[in-house]
Amino acid sequence: MSAAVPDLERFLKRRSFIELSARDRAEALLDPGGYHELLGPFDRLHSPWLPMQGIVPQEDDGVIVARGRIDGQPAVIAAIESAFQGGSMGEVGGSKIACALELARQDHEQGIPTRPVLLLETGGVRLQEANLGLAVIAEIQAAIVALRRHVPVVAVISGMVGCFGGMSLAAALCSHLIVTRQARLGMNGPEVIEQEAGIEELDSSDRQLIWSLIGGEQRHAVGLADTLVEDDAVAIAEAVRDAFRRGLPKQPRSEQVKLFLERLAAIDPSQPLDGKALRALWDQGATA
Amino acid sequence: MVQSVEGRAAGRSWDTRGENKARRLGSVAPWAEGKVLPAGRIIEALESLIAPGDRVALEGDNQKQADFLSRSFAQVDPKEVHDVHLLISSISRPEHLALFERGIARRVDFAFAGPQSLRVAQLLEDKKLEIGAIHTYVELYARMFVDLTPNVALVCAEKADADGNLYTGPNTEDTPTIVEAVGFRRGIVIAQVNELTDELPRVDIPGSWVDFVVVADRPFAVEPLFTRDPRHINDLQILMAMMVIRGIYERHGVTSLNHGIGFDTAAIELLLPTYGEALGLRGKICRNWTLNPHPTLIPAIESGWVESVHCFGSEVGMEDYIRARPDIFFTGRDGSLRSNRVLCQLAGQYGVDLFIGSTLQMDPDGNSSTVTLGRLAGFGGAPNMGHDPKGRRHSTPAWLSLITAEGDVVRGRKLVVQLAETYQKGGQPVIVESLDAVQVGKASGMPIAPVMIYGDDVSHAVTEEGIAYLYKAEGIEERRAAIAAVAGATPVGMKANAERTADLRRRGIVAFPEDIGVRRTDAKRSLLAARSIEELVAWSGGLYQPPSRFRNW
Numbered sequence: 001m002s003a004a005v006p007d008l009e010r011f012l013k014r015r016s017f018i019e020l021s022a023r024d025r026a027e028a029l030l031d032p033g034g035y036h037e038l039l040g041p042f043d044r045l046h047s048p049w050l051p052m053q054g055i056v057p058q059e060d061d062g063v064i065v066a067r068g069r070i071d072g073q074p075a076v077i078a079a080i081e082s083a084f085q086g087g088s089m090g091e092v093g094g095s096k097i098a099c100a101l102e103l104a105r106q107d108h109e110q111g112i113p114t115r116p117v118l119l120l121e122t123g124g125v126r127l128q129e130a131n132l133g134l135a136v137i138a139e140i141q142a143a144i145v146a147l148r149r150h151v152p153v154v155a156v157i158s159g160m161v162g163c164f165g166g167m168s169l170a171a172a173l174c175s176h177l178i179v180t181r182q183a184r185l186g187m188n189g190p191e192v193i194e195q196e197a198g199i200e201e202l203d204s205s206d207r208q209l210i211w212s213l214i215g216g217e218q219r220h221a222v223g224l225a226d227t228l229v230e231d232d233a234v235a236i237a238e239a240v241r242d243a244f245r246r247g248l249p250k251q252p253r254s255e256q257v258k259l260f261l262e263r264l265a266a267i268d269p270s271q272p273l274d275g276k277a278l279r280a281l282w283d284q285g286a287t288a
Numbered sequence: 289m290v291q292s293v294e295g296r297a298a299g300r301s302w303d304t305r306g307e308n309k310a311r312r313l314g315s316v317a318p319w320a321e322g323k324v325l326p327a328g329r330i331i332e333a334l335e336s337l338i339a340p341g342d343r344v345a346l347e348g349d350n351q352k353q354a355d356f357l358s359r360s361f362a363q364v365d366p367k368e369v370h371d372v373h374l375l376i377s378s379i380s381r382p383e384h385l386a387l388f389e390r391g392i393a394r395r396v397d398f399a400f401a402g403p404q405s406l407r408v409a410q411l412l413e414d415k416k417l418e419i420g421a422i423h424t425y426v427e428l429y430a431r432m433f434v435d436l437t438p439n440v441a442l443v444c445a446e447k448a449d450a451d452g453n454l455y456t457g458p459n460t461e462d463t464p465t466i467v468e469a470v471g472f473r474r475g476i477v478i479a480q481v482n483e484l485t486d487e488l489p490r491v492d493i494p495g496s497w498v499d500f501v502v503v504a505d506r507p508f509a510v511e512p513l514f515t516r517d518p519r520h521i522n523d524l525q526i527l528m529a530m531m532v533i534r535g536i537y538e539r540h541g542v543t544s545l546n547h548g549i550g551f552d553t554a555a556i557e558l559l560l561p562t563y564g565e566a567l568g569l570r571g572k573i574c575r576n577w578t579l580n581p582h583p584t585l586i587p588a589i590e591s592g593w594v595e596s597v598h599c600f601g602s603e604v605g606m607e608d609y610i611r612a613r614p615d616i617f618f619t620g621r622d623g624s625l626r627s628n629r630v631l632c633q634l635a636g637q638y639g640v641d642l643f644i645g646s647t648l649q650m651d652p653d654g655n656s657s658t659v660t661l662g663r664l665a666g667f668g669g670a671p672n673m674g675h676d677p678k679g680r681r682h683s684t685p686a687w688l689s690l691i692t693a694e695g696d697v698v699r700g701r702k703l704v705v706q707l708a709e710t711y712q713k714g715g716q717p718v719i720v721e722s723l724d725a726v727q728v729g730k731a732s733g734m735p736i737a738p739v740m741i742y743g744d745d746v747s748h749a750v751t752e753e754g755i756a757y758l759y760k761a762e763g764i765e766e767r768r769a770a771i772a773a774v775a776g777a778t779p780v781g782m783k784a785n786a787e788r789t790a791d792l793r794r795r796g797i798v799a800f801p802e803d804i805g806v807r808r809t810d811a812k813r814s815l816l817a818a819r820s821i822e823e824l825v826a827w828s829g830g831l832y833q834p835p836s837r838f839r840n841w
Contacts, residue, residue: 011826012818019819159840160519181841208836215840 015233017158018182022064022081025119025158028233029077029240030068038065039096047090049129058084063093065100070115071241074107076100079119082161088126089167094136101143101153108150115244116147118155118174123189124165137166144173148252152176154243156236157183157216157225164189172224173254176243178236179216179225186214212275222282224253305474312337312476313499323452323495324484325502330360333500335368337476338440342372344393345438345466348384349377349425349629350400350513350668351601352459354444356480356504361442362386373397375438377425377462378668379404381509388417397436399423400666408664412732422738425669426633429462432469441470441477444508445501447488448481452495455488458602458610458625459510464493465630471497480504489622512604512835514580516554518819524709524752527801527811529555532644533564535755535804536705536748537573540686544576546636546673548645552707554584556644561591561817578636578673581606581617581625583834587817587827589616598635599627600669605838609831629669636673641686642703643673647740650708650719652768652780654743654758657725664732667740674741676702690747690759701759705748706741710776717778719751719771743767751776754800761797773798 017025027035039045039060046057062084066077078097080087097118107114125133144153152175157163162184163171171177171185179185188196190204204210212218220228229239263282267273273281301307315336316325325333338344338361346361347354362383372393376384379401387393388411397420401408411417423431432438443466446457456463463479471477478500479493533556536542547553560574575595579585581603588594597617602610602625611623620626636643647656659665680687680702687700708718729737747759749771756770773789775781792798801808818824821838 008826008829012823016819019813205837208839208841211840217841 014230014235016231017180017233017236018160018231020233021083022062022079022119022121023066025233026064026066026077026079029117029119029156029237030066030070030075031072034068036067038067038100040064045092045096047092047126047129049090049132050085053128055085055128061090061093061096062087063096065096070117071244073113073115073244075115075117076104077117077119080122082121085126087122087161089122089124089133089137090126090129091132091136094133094140098136098139098143101140101147105143105147105150108147113151115151116153117240118153118170120155120157120163120167120171121159121161122163122165122167123161124167134166137170141166141170141173144170148173148175148248152243152246152248154178154240156240157185158231158236159183159216162186162189162214173252175249175252176227176246177225178227178229178239178243179220180229180231180236181211181215181217182231183216183219183225184211184214185216185219185224190214218275218279221279303474309474309476312339320500322450323498323500324450325478325500327356327503327505330357330502331363333478333502334361335364337478337500338364338369338372340370340372342439343375343436344372345375345432345441345443345470346384347377347441347443347462347466348380349462349601350380350402351511352444352461353381353509354442354480355381355383355509356502356506357442357444357478358383362390362392364392366391370394373420375428375432375436377428378402379408380511385411385417391416394418395420397421397423397428397431398666399425399428400668402665405665409732412664419664419732422664422666422734424667424671426630426637426672429465429469429630432466437473437475438466438470439475441466441475442480443467443477444480444504445493446481446507447483447485448479448498448501449486449488449495450484452479452498452501453488453491454479454481454493454495454498454501455490456492458607458627460492460627461601461629464628467493467497476500478502480508482507489624490620492620492626510604512838514549514582514603515605515834515838516549516551516582516584517821517838518554518558518584518816518824519821521551521555521558521813521816523811523813525552525555526559526813526815527752527806527808528552528707528709528750529559530563530806530811530815531755531799531801531804532556532705532707532750533559533569533573534567534806535799536642536703536750538567538569539804540641540689540703542573542642542686542703543684544578544640545574545642545644546578546640547582548643548670548674549580549582550646550707552646552709553644554582555816557582557584557588558816558818560588560593562815564593565591576640578632578640580627581610583821583824583832584818586824586832589613590827591817598632599625600629600632601627604835605833608833609828612831633669633672636669637675637677638680640673640702641684642705644703644705644707645670645674645741646707648712648718649723649725650706650749650771651723651743652719652721652771653764654706654746654749654767654771655723655739655741656706656708656743656746657723657738657740659723659725659728659738659740661724661728664728664738667738670740674704675745676704676747692760701747703747704741704745705750706746707750710751710753710778710781717780719775719778719780721779749774753781754798755804757797757799760795766792766797770797
């Protein structure tokens with residue numbers, strides 16, 4: 001291999017987290033050994049709604065729930081598999097996440113310090129399951145809020161799907177959000193905006209533009225994500241451990257109502273606003 | 289004594305073209321600033337310089353476009369300029385068809401109509417457009433020197449000086465060829481440039497071939513058409529790439545080649561430094577390329593696989609990388625790439641041992657086409673390289689390795705490889721009983737079906753099921769059996785006979801992955817030398833600067 005770039009060897013040899021399946025991602029974040037999957041594919045828990053619409057279901061419904069340890073402490077990870085139906089949230093997969101969070105809360109009430117981690121690669125609600133998907137996202141959100149009093153709820157958005165729709169609100173409720181440069185976080189996906197408002201409003205094929213608005217680096221720079229980390233399984237695992245070492249935030253982001261209202265008030269909607277301008281604007285707000 | 293010959297008119301002028309040209313030049317001379325046309329009067333200039341019924345060559349291929357001139361041309365008054373016969377490589381831009389909708393142009397000879405293929409079919413049906421013929425690239429240029437010499441050429445370049453010397457930058461592509469055809473037959477050459485300057489980095493086209501230059505309102509359009517994001521390469525494409533490297537490149541010792549554009553071939557490029565290296569093939573295969581500067585070739589170049597690359601055109605974002613690798617690429621004294629589509633096509637036709645490309649459809653005889661129903665897409669340059677040139681006389685081990693006949697007089701053969709996943713996304717079979725092209729050809733009144741690569745030129749067909757070594761097949765019937773054997777679960781593949789397939793495998797006419805030492809389970813994305821655009825940038829040491837649509841930073 002070439003020695004032209006000193007970093008090249010390390011960069012290419014790193015274990016890309018994005019390249020991993022949801023199952024491998026979960027395993028990569030847990031301490032070695034002791035990975036144990038709950039409601040795995042052999043439990044045959046698939047969506048009853050997809051076959052009715054001619055879609056082959058998956059026996060884990062695209063959500064992997066795994067137990068193990070993080071930094072020696074008991075942990076549970078819920079990982080969304082973006083390769084199945086774009087990581088969309090259906091009734092079964094969503095319930096698996098909500099139950100995992102709920103059981104973690106019960107653990108804490110019994111003195112077991114289970115650490116919860118969510119790996120969010122999802123376009124949001126699964127359209128084929130409509131209101132059932134929306135309802136279960138609400139359950140996930142309620143479970144995060146209930147659990148985050150006891151322990152940091154840590155979420156990772158690594159890419160390449162990103163985290164959108166109702167699940168972007170779930171991400172915002174988490175105590176600690178870890179993103180890569182490849183991640184995206186937003187309510188409506190760029191394709192949806194282009195379709196609804198026209199290509200003049202937003203060209204969803206302009207990746208540089210999209211990532212400058214809702215990409216991981218931008219979201220971190222404006223304080224909507226806590227840790228920006230390279231697409232490297234080892235680095236992301238360390239960032240997760242570090243998030244738990246830091247403990248509970250003084251105030252969850254979603255309770256910092258005054259700060260964010262002031263930030264919104266600082267925006268003049270009549271003026272065009274790009275990612276860079278928002279960083280400049282909100283950086284001032286952050287110091288206040 | 290010379291007899292008077294009937295028809296030899298006394299006093300005939302032998303320079304009517306020159307006189308005609310002088311008259312037209314005279315009409316703009318009062319206000320043109322020497323060779324420089326003011327951009328604000330370009331429409332008026334085109335109305336004066338182009339006459340009804342003219343053949344006009346509008347520069348536009350699948351990469352660069354003289355878009356200021358095409359946008360201006362579409363605005364001329366159809367009462368002044370009409371019935372134009374347009375010659376264009378690639379009908380790519382909306383205004384190309386506005387010329388027909390507005391009645392400025394009537395007839396077109398072209399090579400490719402990818403993005404506008406639906407509208408072309410529609411205008412044809414509405415009788416607003418007549419097609420002379422759908423050509424391959426080189427064919428269209430060839431005819432500019434025979435029976436379709438244009439009266440006017442509208443071309444583009446990066447920079448010009450006041451004398452009309454042109455600097456094309458890395459995207460030289462077709463410009464010298466079009467200008468030569470027009471400039472040396474008393475036609476009028478108009479070049480749009482991004483910038484007028486006193487000193488050019490290099491001269492790609494001498495000013496004496498050029499009549500006018502005009503500074504465009506914005507830089508000419510260039511498409512990054514040859515960039516494939518490795519993130520979208522899947523395991524199936526990797527399996528096919530492994531088979532190609534083992535079962536074709538290694539087996540035949542292919543050292544010189546052209547790759548069509550696609551994720552299949554991008555996968556091959558990205559496997560050379562990993563899978564190819566592990567097989568000890570560096571230096572033995574894939575040394576000399578006729579290829580656009582594919583970003584996915586960067587890891588192979590950096591790992592010392594590649595000796596030379598001659599390019600049809602450039603690729604957006606690769607400029608600095610090319611400049612820093614003059615041992616590999618053809619570059620000018622200014623350091624930037626010199627590309628030339630016609631010469632690269634010629635090189636890809638006669639100079640290389642192998643062409644490989646993907647197809648959207650293949651029939652049981654191995655004919656393939658990218659034409660699908662309702663679209664008149666054309667061929668581009670694939671057929672120019674995707675055939676066995678019978679005029680070749682030099683031999684190489686790869687060329688000789690395809691000899692199957694015995695006797696005192698035998699000839700070698702170029703490897704023409706067609707790649708096809710048996711099913712497209714959406715469950716459409718790729719290997720079909722009859723090409724859509726047959727129906728499209730009939731519906732459009734074409735004398736023959738628009739086939740991209742003819743089956744008898746295809747030496748190897750590769751699917752995820754295996755390789756059919758078609759050059760070894762004896763007779764059309766055996767050929768069909770070999771294609772069916774690798775056609776998977778398509779209707780064509782379902783007809784394959786298991787015993788027949790076993791016999792073909794025994795005789796080496798068909799190979800499944802395990803027959804050539806390829807393990808299906810090894811076909812993983814982790815084999816790719818780069819799995820994302822970011823990693824390509826890292827391989828290039830930061831020299832490759834991908835355009836914004838490929839960046840997420």
